[in-house]
Amino acid sequence: MYCEYFGLRDYPFLSTADRRFFYISEGQSQAKNYLQYLLEIRDGIVVLTGMPGSGKSVLLEQLLHDIPGSVSTARIRHTLLNDEEFLFSVCMQLECIPEETAKPQLFNAIRDYAMDQHLAMKPVLLVVEDAQNLNPRILEEIRQLASLEMFGRKLIQVILVGQPELEDILAAMPNEALAQHIRLQHRLMPLGKRELSEYIDYRLYVAGNDGRIVFPSELMQDILAYTGGIPRLINQLCDMMLVTAFINHTDLIDSRCLRSSVQKLGWPLYAERRHDSARLNRDDVDMRPVPLLTVHNGDSIVGKYLLNKKRMLIGRSANAEIVIDDPAAGRIHAQLVNMDKQFFIHDLNNNGETSLNDQPVKWRVLSDGDVLQIGNYTLEYQLSDKQLMPEDEQESAAIA
Numbered sequence: 001m002y003c004e005y006f007g008l009r010d011y012p013f014l015s016t017a018d019r020r021f022f023y024i025s026e027g028q029s030q031a032k033n034y035l036q037y038l039l040e041i042r043d044g045i046v047v048l049t050g051m052p053g054s055g056k057s058v059l060l061e062q063l064l065h066d067i068p069g070s071v072s073t074a075r076i077r078h079t080l081l082n083d084e085e086f087l088f089s090v091c092m093q094l095e096c097i098p099e100e101t102a103k104p105q106l107f108n109a110i111r112d113y114a115m116d117q118h119l120a121m122k123p124v125l126l127v128v129e130d131a132q133n134l135n136p137r138i139l140e141e142i143r144q145l146a147s148l149e150m151f152g153r154k155l156i157q158v159i160l161v162g163q164p165e166l167e168d169i170l171a172a173m174p175n176e177a178l179a180q181h182i183r184l185q186h187r188l189m190p191l192g193k194r195e196l197s198e199y200i201d202y203r204l205y206v207a208g209n210d211g212r213i214v215f216p217s218e219l220m221q222d223i224l225a226y227t228g229g230i231p232r233l234i235n236q237l238c239d240m241m242l243v244t245a246f247i248n249h250t251d252l253i254d255s256r257c258l259r260s261s262v263q264k265l266g267w268p269l270y271a272e273r274r275h276d277s278a279r280l281n282r283d284d285v286d287m288r289p290v291p292l293l294t295v296h297n298g299d300s301i302v303g304k305y306l307l308n309k310k311r312m313l314i315g316r317s318a319n320a321e322i323v324i325d326d327p328a329a330g331r332i333h334a335q336l337v338n339m340d341k342q343f344f345i346h347d348l349n350n351n352g353e354t355s356l357n358d359q360p361v362k363w364r365v366l367s368d369g370d371v372l373q374i375g376n377y378t379l380e381y382q383l384s385d386k387q388l389m390p391e392d393e394q395e396s397a398a399i400a
Helices: 026-041 056-066 083-094 103-119 136-147 165-171 193-206 217-227 231-247 255-265 270-286
Strands: 045-050 072-076 124-128 156-162 182-188 289-297 300-306 311-315 334-339 342-347 354-356 363-365 371-374 377-387
Touching: 026 045, 026 056, 026 156, 026 182, 045 056, 045 165, 056 156, 072 083, 083 103, 083 136, 103 124, 103 136, 124 136, 136 156, 156 165, 165 182, 193 217, 193 231, 217 231, 217 255, 217 270, 231 255, 342 354
Parallel strands: 045 156, 045 182, 072 124, 124 156
Antiparallel strands: 289 300, 289 377, 311 334, 334 342, 342 363, 354 371, 371 377
């Protein structure tokens, strides 16, 4: 459309992971250097997070392009899987599918493949994108894969890529086993004013700009105000500005062009969009029933607890959020963990005293009406009709 008009070889602001247009910001440079170092020493899990559109995929494409050809890579992009489907996807990527595809055989096939590659001096890399969607069972499988080692070296290097909520999910895991394998956790930050100008100029240069197209420095602050420094949004706005200039048969990129482009996109200021998005997300959460735990001792109700934290401890200790005064309960007997808007029960005791619906339980997602039994206490998980309030207005104590 406008390429011929401006004498460009290609469109400079397409929102694709094209390595030709990879502008390495300071944050991306740091992340890339750390990733390359950890891939070289082959030790631990790497967690890379960032807002949608912050450049995670482009950085990943560049990193994977630069690694030696001897590295075997499994790249999982679809993460709405169960644990067996996940392991099968890894086997498909590594081309090591066993004859029997039950979970133990799948795991063993990956392990055996990684051992063979290790002996051949060929590292194995597992990359999981949109990792914030992973369920706890898959995260446990990843931990076990990341813990495999031979001759003092890890057999499989893991990179988890996701949105910032991935950091909260990992922090809320029921034990520290996974956290102990994480060697690097890096979040990509938005571009600043200086980097924004360099980013635009670089992409124009790669597209073949001969100096005809100029985004004046006085526009940078306004572009930041509408994009928040997020590369994907910068691409969308700058592309629309070039379309606007083309339609108006002008080479001039000025504030009028910017205002017209913002109007065509229907964008308010980025801060307002974030505020509206946060409000809408909160309204969406507010319409969900509040998880409630009703604690009984015999026929008596001894407490009702609003489940409004990432983690709530159950046990005899006075430090537990939900106190169970029973000799059969441990000091810290179990915990309730909120992951991706679902609560899980995790038994921390080794004596088998925790049951869910009359069945022993170690780790399980809770459903409305589930009944936990600890000693003589029963704990009923239910979804209250009361609507959630914003987190800063909720009480963390028992409500009865």
